[in-house]
Amino acid sequence: MFKATLTLIGSAMIAASAMASPEIGQPAPDFRVVDTQGQYHTLSDFSGRTVMLEWTNHDCPFVVKHYRTDNMQSLQREMTGEGAVWLTVISSAPGTQGHVSPARADELTATRNAAPTAVLLDESGEMGRAYDARVTPHMYVIDENGILKYAGGIDSIPSANPDDVPRADPYFANAARAVLNGSDVERPVTRPYGCTVKYAD
């Protein structure tokens, strides 16, 4: 009996560890992460507002593709213009590609003419792992009630070629607009493509 219970708990845990990743339609994982100004943010701070998450690594060619074409910046402007919160998250561990100091992060925002609400420095990778963020760019949309509505790639063409941006189906933008309009997201999960997030091991 005892052994049986153990086995059942064991198999439940295997299932649970696979489920640790965020699920569409469920509350998004909370987080507490410092931004480049030294200010801490939590998901609950933004309740009542739609939240967009963007995982980034400025040296990743896939990220470069969307910044060089101004695709990412115009999405940031569009979404924040609609009242949404846009958090750019850097989960690169110190010493890995994409890891930056707060000052460097602000400089990147300025030089690239980017418009996020804040840039979060998730050095420990805790927030990244909670969201099961795998690549840069990896995109999420959370509605005003804290429910996860979209997780996946920025668009439909997995490439580092800037020419593909206008050709691609903009999965993330479609989802973000749908959530802002209060309508259903047609494709809530898509293939995230890009560079691996450089987590601390």
Next chain:
Amino acid sequence: MRWIYISLLLVLSAFTAAASTAAEEHTDRSSVVTQPHLEARLLSEFSTISRGHLYTLAVELEPDAGWHTYWINPGDSGLATQIRWQAPEGSYFDDIQWPIAQKFLIGPLANYGFEDTTYLLTDFNIPADYPHDQVTITANVDWLVCEEYCIPGSAELSLTLDVGMPELSERNQPLFRTARNRLPEIADWPARFDIQGRQVTIIVESPEAVAMAQEESFYGFVGASELVEHAEEARIETTDDMLVIRRTLNTYHSEVPDKFILQLTHDNRSVELWVRGADQGPGAASAAAGGMEGGPGLALVLVFAFLGGLILNLMPCVFPVLSLKAMAIANSGKRQLPDALWYTAGVVLSFLVIAALLLALRAAGQALGWGFQLQNPWLIGTLVLLFVAIGLNLSGVFQFGTRLMGLGQSQVQSASDGSGAKGSFATGVLAVIIASPCTAPFMGVALGFAIVQPPAIALLIFAMLGIGLAFPFLALGLIPGAARVLPKPGAWMDGFKQWMAIPMYLTTVWLLWVFGRQAGVDSLAILLAAVVIFATLLWWHGRQQLQGGRTLGQRIGLLMFAGITVLLFWGALSLQQSPGSSSDEVDGRSWQAWTPERHEALKGEQPVFVNMTADWCITCLANERVALDTDATRALFAEHDIAYLKGDWTLQDPAITEYLSRYQRNGVPLYVLYWPGRDPYVLPQILTTGIVRDSVLAHQ
């Protein structure tokens, strides 16, 4: 002197120029393109190729040490290398033949790709009517090369080949040999997958795959992006001839592929095969059913039903009776058409009655398919006696009275006198009855399809089957000259008839076998005794027919024999082993079919294990093979006297649908353990013998 020097220089430079143009015009290697951390070039196996035949090209990628490019499924990040080909119009380029992949773990994530020098082979041809004697082929290659971080790269690689008598490129040979050594073997082992909850189950039906999985270094590379969690380990289970790979569904899974490639590898062997989606779920089945309602699909099915009916005439259980009847009708002269029409009516109506019965029973929740009549031992027993009677009649042991169904010689009379209509109709009915043992095995699948159609269409299909069966008679009746094709009756007919008894006896043997499987060997023995007594009855009856009358004593004797036959028959059926314990031993299976009634009956008395499954459910199949149909579980069930009921939802049985909904499920598999006096316990959707055992032990 100076002019000599200049002219020498000119000659020399002319030479170099000529050499370099020649090299550009014809080369089996492109120049090397160097990009950050990777060098690329294009190679041809042949320096001269012929038109219209397949040759092989290789894109050679040489990354720096520690850097890698990606497989067709790059894993959690990265990009598969892509090649776009430029060649004369009409050329053909096959897909990349991917080498054996490697797995790279990067923190919590995993990638699949290739380190060191990598050859991507591609087969191609140029059109058969290609007019020139040289051809230039260009590969535009895009790759992502990664170590800790990634750099996208691309190269345009061109080579020019001569066209003519094919000639191998000597210097490229060793490289192509190396390239082919790194390719997996291609296997055609049947493999399927399905997704249940957060679980992807892949089964490979091959003892060789099972043998490979025993190796320490075994790994299965799934060639579909975002299908499985790449970093998580697979759970591998095996039976004698089936490899089961269970993987967690990828968090970012969004599309189910129709098929994908699977590389099974260990240190000494690598095999690549296709894995296909399970055939169809219930949704697909009903979609197909909906699609059948219109035009060509239905017409085609009706044509097949007609042909199927036509073929039934040749079945060993039908042909002897009908061939004799046909000759009788053909030779009776005047009344051919009405007879044929009555006969057709008998056949079609009988089919419709059986079909309507079947549909009504299914609507009432019975899990029945065509051939359901053969699931009933009473009916089989009756058919055994009927076939024995027909066989003995054909052997000439006795004659049917004219009042009976009008078989054998009496047909001639019945066809020409007033009772012809009734006789022909009855023959039609009889034809369907004696055809039914043959229909079950031969037409089961097609009719199984008919059953899931809307009732009107199902009835139409059955009616068409009937028309097909009756068609030879209709043709005899409608085409005036047709009868003349048949041989003239004569003494030979008697011999023919007696030969025709043999298929009837063989059909009897088959029916007895079916009966034995259902009712057990004891019942079978008693039924055989009934057959002997019944045969004796008919033989004695035949002798009296020859004597032209019978005494009262003989009548009483006949009645006694009939009585004994009935008693034995009844005894055989009442003694049949209860399906519970016995049928297991007889047919070697450890389960019984689930029906609501059987489930209710057993539930109070003993523990019951219910397994809801379907043929198209790969997860179900895998669970049965690795956890349920195992000696350990059979022993466990026997030890605890657990009845194992299996419900088959392949054709969407409504009773099972309702059962599933009671457990908030809309699909299979579902496993429930009932222990008397305890709440039902639902087992996980993924089973192992350990989980089954622990569930049982926890609930006893």
